[in-house]
Amino acid sequence: MANIPQEEYIFKTTSACAGCSSSLCLRHILKAAGPDSVLVVPACCTSVIQGIYPNTAFNIPVYNVAFAAAAAVASGMSTALRAAGRKTNVICYAGDGGTVDIGIQALSGALERGTDFLYICYDNEAYSNTGMQRSGGTPLGAATTTTPGGKTEGKKDLDLIVEAHDPPYMATACSAYPIDLYKKVEKALSIEGPTFIHILAPCPPGWRYPADKTVEMGKLAVRTGMWILYEREHGQLSISGPSKNAMRKPLPIEEYLEKQGRFKNIDQRSITVLQQQVERHMARIAREAEGIC
Amino acid sequence: MLTIATGNKAVADAVKDAVPAIVAAYPITPQTEIVEQIANYVASGQLASKYIPVESEHSAMAACIGASATGARAFTATSSHGLVYMCEMLHWAVGARLPIVMANANRALGPGWNIWAEHTDSLSMRDTGWLQVYVGSVQEAYDATLMAFRIAEHNDVLLPVMVNLDGFALTHITQSLETVDPGDFIPPMHLPHAIDTGRPAGYGTLTAPGDYYRFRWDIERSMRNAVSVIEETQDEFGKRFGRTYGMTEEYRCADAEVVVVAMGTLGKEVEIAVDILRGQGVKAGSMRLRWFRPFPDLDLAGKEVVVIDRDYSFGFGGIVAHAIASKYDVPIFSVIAGLGGQEVTYDDIAGFVRDRRPGDEYWFGVDA
Numbered sequence: 001m002a003n004i005p006q007e008e009y010i011f012k013t014t015s016a017c018a019g020c021s022s023s024l025c026l027r028h029i030l031k032a033a034g035p036d037s038v039l040v041v042p043a044c045c046t047s048v049i050q051g052i053y054p055n056t057a058f059n060i061p062v063y064n065v066a067f068a069a070a071a072a073v074a075s076g077m078s079t080a081l082r083a084a085g086r087k088t089n090v091i092c093y094a095g096d097g098g099t100v101d102i103g104i105q106a107l108s109g110a111l112e113r114g115t116d117f118l119y120i121c122y123d124n125e126a127y128s129n130t131g132m133q134r135s136g137g138t139p140l141g142a143a144t145t146t147t148p149g150g151k152t153e154g155k156k157d158l159d160l161i162v163e164a165h166d167p168p169y170m171a172t173a174c175s176a177y178p179i180d181l182y183k184k185v186e187k188a189l190s191i192e193g194p195t196f197i198h199i200l201a202p203c204p205p206g207w208r209y210p211a212d213k214t215v216e217m218g219k220l221a222v223r224t225g226m227w228i229l230y231e232r233e234h235g236q237l238s239i240s241g242p243s244k245n246a247m248r249k250p251l252p253i254e255e256y257l258e259k260q261g262r263f264k265n266i267d268q269r270s271i272t273v274l275q276q277q278v279e280r281h282m283a284r285i286a287r288e289a290e291g292i293c
Numbered sequence: 294m295l296t297i298a299t300g301n302k303a304v305a306d307a308v309k310d311a312v313p314a315i316v317a318a319y320p321i322t323p324q325t326e327i328v329e330q331i332a333n334y335v336a337s338g339q340l341a342s343k344y345i346p347v348e349s350e351h352s353a354m355a356a357c358i359g360a361s362a363t364g365a366r367a368f369t370a371t372s373s374h375g376l377v378y379m380c381e382m383l384h385w386a387v388g389a390r391l392p393i394v395m396a397n398a399n400r401a402l403g404p405g406w407n408i409w410a411e412h413t414d415s416l417s418m419r420d421t422g423w424l425q426v427y428v429g430s431v432q433e434a435y436d437a438t439l440m441a442f443r444i445a446e447h448n449d450v451l452l453p454v455m456v457n458l459d460g461f462a463l464t465h466i467t468q469s470l471e472t473v474d475p476g477d478f479i480p481p482m483h484l485p486h487a488i489d490t491g492r493p494a495g496y497g498t499l500t501a502p503g504d505y506y507r508f509r510w511d512i513e514r515s516m517r518n519a520v521s522v523i524e525e526t527q528d529e530f531g532k533r534f535g536r537t538y539g540m541t542e543e544y545r546c547a548d549a550e551v552v553v554v555a556m557g558t559l560g561k562e563v564e565i566a567v568d569i570l571r572g573q574g575v576k577a578g579s580m581r582l583r584w585f586r587p588f589p590d591l592d593l594a595g596k597e598v599v600v601i602d603r604d605y606s607f608g609f610g611g612i613v614a615h616a617i618a619s620k621y622d623v624p625i626f627s628v629i630a631g632l633g634g635q636e637v638t639y640d641d642i643a644g645f646v647r648d649r650r651p652g653d654e655y656w657f658g659v660d661a
Binding site: 035036037038040047048050051052053054056058059060061062063064065066068069071072073074075076077078079080081083084088105106108109112113 | 314315317343345346347348349351352353355356357358359360361362363365367381382385488489490493494495496497498499500501504
């Protein structure tokens with residue numbers, strides 16, 4: 001942790017839930033970004049945890065915007081700042097709903113236009129801010145308030161969609177690995193053009209596990225292969241350390257599923273489907289890393 | 294410089310002369326020529342703006358918001374479905390107090406698909422807090438667009454301005470146009486709440502009931518201030534460039550017994566109808582509403598009023614007629630005409646006045 005700056009841009013007065021991993025991630029993201037940064041935040045948990053006017057727990061300009069609008073607002077902001085000769089980092093920090101569902105058109109447009117910005121999706125796999133409704137990011141079998149019997153469809157593959165836009169840099173990260181995240185944010189911000197980081201952000205009330213298990217839940221996601229850490233720089237994929245280790249001998253996904261209340265009623269068939277998806281995904285990523293794809 | 298131009302070209306030329314830092318836009322008939330012309334000015338180096346070719350109108354307004362928030366001048370143009378698609382962001386621009394300027398080519402809404410003139414698109418956005426001006430000629434489209442930047446960015450206003458011109462009836466017709474060298478008519482934009490990383494702040498954070506209404510009242514206070522800013526800007530424009538405008542444009546109103554109120558190109562058409570009626574001994578006048586928000590004070594005392602609405606609020610009535618009825622105790626004959634580009638001639642208008650039935654509503658073309 002020696003290289004991570006001591007400066008704090010998020011104070012201890014946020015109204016985040018106990019064990020909130022997305023605010024933990026944001027703490028490290030802003031340390032990597034530094035003070036010459038603007039955060040663009042669509043409707044999501046982060047819109048709420050800043051605090052209530054006239055107070056804010058964030059010591060950085062935060063531009064709150066409508067749900068579908070983050071990437072487009074960032075597009076205008078970045079273009080205007082660059083036109084004025086300013087290098088200020090423009091960073092979208094959006095949840096999965098605001099990214100894979102309502103915000104995907106604006107994200108796709110901003111990526112396609114080559115907008116100079118960093119888009120970060122913190123994925124807690126549901127509309128957590130409104131109380132855990134199903135999103136396109138919710139995995140198969142997970143119970144939410146709108147899929148009380150468990151989701152019958154799979155998780156939308158956001159990374160494949162983003163990859164199709166061929167951004168100069170994209171990466172995955174997980175709240176349980178803050179140094180990995182920190183380095184990826186640093187690298188993303190050093191590259192001109194649209195860059196993208198997709199973070200798995202476990203959510204205690206949404207996933208129904210005790211608040212003190214947030215780090216463990218992230219580690220289990222990586223160790224089972226449910227989440228793979230990698231980065232793709234100018235088309236070159238490299239698997240990040242924790243996933244390299246995990247992919248040699250991944251844990252069975254049951255070790256991840258059984259610790260979360262949202263999977264309490266998942267059936268064996270869904271577990272098998274999930275396990276097969278994990279294996280296919282690991283194989284695809286491994287092939288790409290070896291240059292066979 | 295004296296030239297001839299379409300309404301769309303006039304708007305694009307005004308934008309060229311106002312030099313926004315960014316233009317973010319999405320094509321839609323009948324506005325498309327505006328953004329094509331601007332893209333050409335940018336590509337040929339005649340306009341030093343950044344052009345952001347967004348993927349939707351919602352994103353057009355969102356990008357204008359992002360740019361404007363940094364203190365940069367921003368412009369977009371849209372029409373009809375594009376306008377209502379960006380509705381959410383229209384509200385956002387107002388709440389964020391951003392002086393964005395937008396041209397709207399007034400067009401009917403589908404279904405059925407209809408690309409011709411109607412005012413229901415912009416009038417259905419009347420409660421967003423945007424200033425709205427409706428123009429009646431190519432020259433006025435240019436002049437109003439130029440003035441819109443100065444009005445929006447005035448620190449007593451800091452609200453966005455929508456310049457409305459009738460689809461096809463004005464966007465695509467050709468008239469003479471005199472462009473000007475604006476000089477310092479539009480001062481450099483200074484946004485007091487521009488994003489400043491040296492002064493971190495939360496914009497649009499959660500605002501509780503104890504504070505929210507204060508921001509709403511501040512919008513209304515600025516809307517009220519806008520009346521004098523508009524008048525002062527129009528006066529200054531007249532002094533510098535020789536063309537004068539009011540909140541309304543009145544024609545033979547002083548001694549009129551019956552006044553026709555309309556907006557846009559139909560409002561210009563009324564002036565010809567008034568001459569016809571005067572020739573027939575009817576003491577008619579025309580009061581073309583230019584500004585709809587803020588809504589002007591109208592001198593209608595003692596007159597009968599015929600309102601022509603090129604719009605409708607279903608289950609209620611003509612939007613302009615009811616705006617006037619709610620403010621003035623005058624006999625009103627409400628005419629609904631010109632919807633979806635329906636042909637309305639000055640002879641038809643003269644007929645509305647001759648056959649007026651104060652207190653009634655009349656749908657032109659529908660058997661009564």
